[in-house]
Amino acid sequence: MMVRRQTEVPAGAHLRIGEVAKLTGLTTRTLRYWEELGLLNPSGRRQSGERLYAPSDMARVGRIRDLQELLGFSLAEVRVVLDTEDVDVLDRVRSEYPVVDDYRRVRLVDDAIEANDRLLARLDTTLERIQAFRDERAVKGRRLREVRRTLGDT
Amino acid sequence: MMVRRQTEVPAGAHLRIGEVAKLTGLTTRTLRYWEELGLLNPSGRRQSGERLYAPSDMARVGRIRDLQELLGFSLAEVRVVLDTEDVDVLDRVRSEYPVVDDYRRVRLVDDAIEANDRLLARLDTTLERIQAFRDERAVKGRRLREVRRTLGDT
DNA sequence: ACCAATGTTGACGTTGACGTAAGGGATCGT
């Protein structure tokens, strides 16, 4: 019987980069590139150097795509947003090791709140603009069908 | 009294490229580049070659930006959308010179309708996705303020 | 009538976000 040496790999981190690629529709190059930019650090590695991705990494991929495609953020901007997001993690840490450096934490949380509010504001204006654009197009659609009617049936 | 020689310039097309740049926040380079791609043809020129933009050109600039920034379209994709948009112009032409080549027109209008519907569908799914993302962020905001409260006032 | 500001057409440079190929190990199913 063989020994299952999974040296130093966090629990649940078992997806190889190729599998992640298939699941997400990205390429392996893209995943490595994102890592290079500090956007996505696979939560595990093997002694051989092979990357191992956990479900939480997959979720992060989703958020990156959202920010990039939906909001048109550059990867640098995405990085900023995601960095403030990690305050949550720090939060959980705090509940386990209560009150260590509260002053620093307050600043972190305040920053996170501000960043989040800015993002929310941007999301709202974006939503309004797209909505307006959508309405324009809906009107245009009706106008087109109107025109089409006046042309009779081919 | 001076003669106002505005050789062959459509009425209302009097904005120079620099003025358009200031008004829109774009650069002159960008305006020329868009023209190079066939996205934005200034509706007038002077005998000297100087570009002259009409209000309708300005409106077009707005639509290009919308498609590019709000929807994340490439300029090539923007071109396609705007091309189908010009069916409207053809429509006005028709009302002046009634019924010339109706068969061709029917096809044009049908294509425009289909393209418009596709765009509408995309707009709707985009709206939904952003809305979902927004809601997530709103929740996160409330959670952050919750955490902030437990930390007391600095 | 001048000249600073603005315009024109090339043409080459830059940046972000990857694609692609090379050279060499690691893994996995049979």
Place this chain on the structure above:
DNA sequence: ACGATCCCTTACGTCAACGTCAACATTGGT
């Protein structure tokens, strides 16, 4: 045990969307 498959790093290539610079012509206010 071994070949096909997957993964690693390094490095150069690519493409869209402009930026920038050069060399020269026009415009417009004083």
